[in-house]
Amino acid sequence: MKYISLIISSILILTGCNSSSEKQVDSAPIVKGDEIQLTTEQMKLAGITIGTVVDTVLSGTLHVHGRIDVPPQNLASITVPMGGIIRSIKVMPGKKIRKGESIAVLEDQAYIQLQEDYLTTKAKLLQAESEYNRQKGLMEAKAGSDKTLEKARAEYQTLQVIQNSLAQKLRLIYINPQNVNEHTISRSISIPAPFTGFVTKVMVNVGRYVNPADILFEMVDPSDIHLALNVFEKDLLNLSIGQTLQAYLNSKPDQKHECDIILISNSIHEDGTAEVHCHFKTYDSSLVPGMFMNADIELSKHKTIAIQDEAVAEFEGKHYMFLKSGNNSFRMHEVKIGVREHGMVEILDGEALSHAQIAIDGAYSLLMAIKNIE
Secondary structure, three states: OHHHHHHHHHHHHHHOOOOOOOOOOOOOOEEEOOEEEOOHHHHHHHOOOEEOOEEEEEOOEEEEEEEEEOOHHHEEEEOOOOOEEEEEEOOOOOOEEOOOOEEEEEEOHHHHHHHHHHHHHHHHHHHHHHHHHHHHHHHHOOOOOHHHHHHHHHHHHHHHHHHHHHHHHHHHOOOOHHHOOOOOOOOEEEEEOOOOEEEEEEOOOOOOEEOOOOOOEEEEOHHHOEEEEEEEHHHHHHOOOOOEEEEEEOOEEEEEEEEEEEEEOOOOOOOOEEEEEEEEOOOOOOOOOOOEEEEEEEOOOEEEEEEEHHHOEEEOOEEEEEEEEEOOEEEEEEEOEEEEEOOEEEEOOHHHHOOOOEEOOOHHHHHHHHHHHO
């Protein structure tokens, strides 16, 4: 109804109609670029009054939105350092799994070879250690040679390096080298979950051969979820680390989730917004990554310049006021607004307008008149 009345007002201005049938119809308003010239009768019909910006104190509530997210350390892409054939899969998307539980089982003859090399090196190391100790004894009894002792020492140290290297390779494929012996050699390995969480993606199937670079599964740990809000650049100055806010889902607007601001990004996106990261004070398992949420941020009181809401007209995402430029003439002026409270709107660039006379009621009628002429 508001917009209908505004359009009607604009039509009245353009046609110069008069509520009294006895009066002559005034001429149409004169529009030149961003300026408009009205007659006295048109001023009355539009209900235009004149006012100025005022110094005041506002607080207000900032309404923003965003999505539930998790930090990078709570996301995992699971791979395997050595290729193999998938023999069994223990999970499916959405399943909760605890740290260390098996996700999948892989098979490959390379696993057998690695365990064989480790055990063979371990046996050679025992022999090399014995020979090294024997040569040291001979040297102490002056019955050996320095050359033979140095050769035995080099062989012993080389095998130590090889054994330690093979042990680390076994750990990479989730095999404990201390449990490897001639009776426990296995052709398969089990991939454990890196943390307690949920499997979000299963990207393989049974029987498929996977390479070391392939991502097999993706997991998320929701215990440290946070809310990533999109806040316009002009509103960032009103926010601070530690500030509290109330977040809620579209489906449950009455269920509030209290959060603290933990990070305000310095990177501005192309749409003029920056990310503000917030931590939930109480973990709620019903909140999962990817959910859309709204948030209300109570802003602190601050001194600012403001004007009545009716003085600011919005068109295609921009805000305008009309500054008096002469007798019954006004110039359209773009402004940046801040918070709204108690029928007042903050003018962020209002210092330059401290002495300007501004159209209060009827600003939308002036805007529509200019746009209709255009």
